Amino acid sequence: MHTVEDVLNALDEITGGRVIHSLSEVDKQEHPFVIRKSSNIPGKDIIETPGLVYGDKKREVKKIAVTMTMTEGSIELAGATGVDAIVAHHPIAEAANSGGVTLKNYLGLYNISAFELHEAFHGLHPGISFLHGHEVYRTDISYGGLEGNVLFVGKTLPGVKTLSDILNRLDLFMGLEEENNLLFLEKEIRKNASMTETSVVTRGRILRGEADNPVNNIIHIFPHTGFTPEHLRQVAKEHPEADTVLASISRVYDGHELIRTAEELNLNFVVGNCHVLEILENGLPLAYALDMLLPGVEVVVFRERVTSLPARAVGTPQMMEYAEQMASKYLVKKKVAELS
Incomplete structure (x- = not known):
């Protein structure tokens, strides 16, 4: 029999004592x-607490779910499928990660324990760089003195010679052809050609350089962690051998100052996997590690899929009529009266 405390100890072993x-x-x-x-938005800061967030250490655990961000969807899926503990990568906040209600009330209802890791998990394995086609020879998880500002500098792996090789490698590992096929089928079923999905619309692409440009040394950054043009100038000075900037998890779009800085420094610029694919990059190795350390415990992965549809194309005809009635009768009735 394994307990919540055993899960905590397994996470401690995985992270090398960081929980x-x-x-x-x-x-x-x-x-x-x-x-x-904190972004200094009143009432919205949080303290990361790597380890057990909620649950009785002595409670038995037969089934664990690994997810990136715990949501009410995660909690409901866990409750319906006999999950005893959710291990979330991202920090868990009161109400924000439990459908707007208190964590104890919701998790306690289904007897679910909850864990988080986040920064305590970062830097433990070279998987993200490997997937993007390079081997890291420098890692800094607080570049420029900024906590969580992760920087990798790496040398390309055998077989990765051009910018297109990076993108082709990601497509293969991430199964983006399968995601495209799934989206195509869903468009057909829902009869809406404008529908899209996160992993498909955010797939890797070249923002500066050509597909056949050679690549040897990569500056791998994560823009959402606070990486700035000044940081890029500094790391380029520290690593004059670098020829390419690779941004992953988060990305930048055309016109961003980081792209202009890469141009100033004569560096290629590529965006790789988006944040939604971290469930494969970090979540899957974590799930395998838990499976190895806790024999007899079933480990599953909760993979989120977010799609986009025009508001008036969502749901059955009955739901569309319902939405119209609720909106016009109760939510914008004054405005409707004025217009009529």
Whole structure:
């Protein structure tokens, strides 16, 4: 029999001792991976607490779900499929990750324990660089003194010689042909050609350079962590051998100042996997590790899929009529009266 405490110990082993075992470690704020995240938006900051967020350590665990971000969808799926514990990569916040209600009420209802890791998991394996076609020879998880500002510098792997080789490699590993086929079928079923899906619409692409441009040394950045043009200039100075900037998890779009800085430095610029694919990059190795350390416990992966449809193309004809009635009768009735 395995317990919640066994899961905590397994996460501690996986992270090399980075999880917390007592809430007193949160209060002291001396633990290197107990990190406050804040944009200074009132009431919206959070403290990452790698380890057990909610649950009884002595409770038995037969089934674990690994996910990127815990949501009400995760909790409902867990409750319906006999999951005892959710291990989320991203930090868990009261209400924000539990459908707007308190965590204890929702998780307690289904007897689900919850864990988080995030920064405590970053940098533990070279998988993200491997998937993008390079071997890291420098890693910094707080570049420029900014906590969580991850930087990799790497040398391309055998067989990765051009920018197109990076993109072809990602398409193969991520199964983007399958995602395209799935989206095609869903468009047919829903009879809506404008429908799209995150992993398809955000697939890797070249923002500066040509497909056949050679690539040897890569500066691998994650723009959402706070990486700036000044950071890029500095790392290019530290690594004059670099020829390519690769942005993944988050990305930048045409006109962004990081692209202009890459042009200034005569560097190629490629965007790789988007954040939604981190469930494969980080989530899947974590799930395999838990499966190895907790024999007899079933480990599943909750993979989120987000699609986009025009508002008036969502749902059955009955739901469309329902939405129209609720909106016009109760939500915008004053405005409708004025127009009539």
